[in-house]
Amino acid sequence: MNAVRLPVAEAAKQTSSQSASQSALSECVSRTVRRYLADIGDAECSEGLHAMVLREVEGPLLREVMAFHEGNQSRAAAALGINRATLRKKLAIYGLL
Structure with missing residues (x-):
């Protein structure tokens, strides 16, 4: 990170x-x-431009917020404005757990 x-x-x-x-x-x-x-x-983008941009942005966003909060998922989730369980699911999707 x-x-x-x-x-x-x-x-x-x-x-x-x-x-x-x-x-x-x-x-x-x-x-x-x-x-x-x-x-x-x-x-045309095969998956759709919107989906592609979200996929490309979300992984680095999660990685940087987790690094900023030194791996503390509760603080990272609060900073992102999402539930901690949602954060964990997204971290798993992007291989960040």
């Missing part, structure tokens, strides 16, 4: 420099989806 914590001052600096209309995470997703769509052109 390799989450990286930014020093508080650095995190605040990055937050203040972001566009007021779009968060850094939202901008990153937008940029990545635009690039993906440009790469595939008119071809």
Whole structure:
């Protein structure tokens, strides 16, 4: 697990420099989806774009939140806003248990 914590001052600096209309995470997703769509052109994603994006994002999200909370599932579940049992099920799906 390799989450990286930014020093508080650095995190605040990055937050203040972001566009007021779009968060850094939202901008990153937008940029990545635009690039993906440009790469595939008119071809369709076999599993559907929505399912693919959720699958690609959920695993790293869970891994980083677990690392941030040093493996504490109760705190990670609270941070994610999901039940601990749901978190355990998702961790198992992504091989993170």
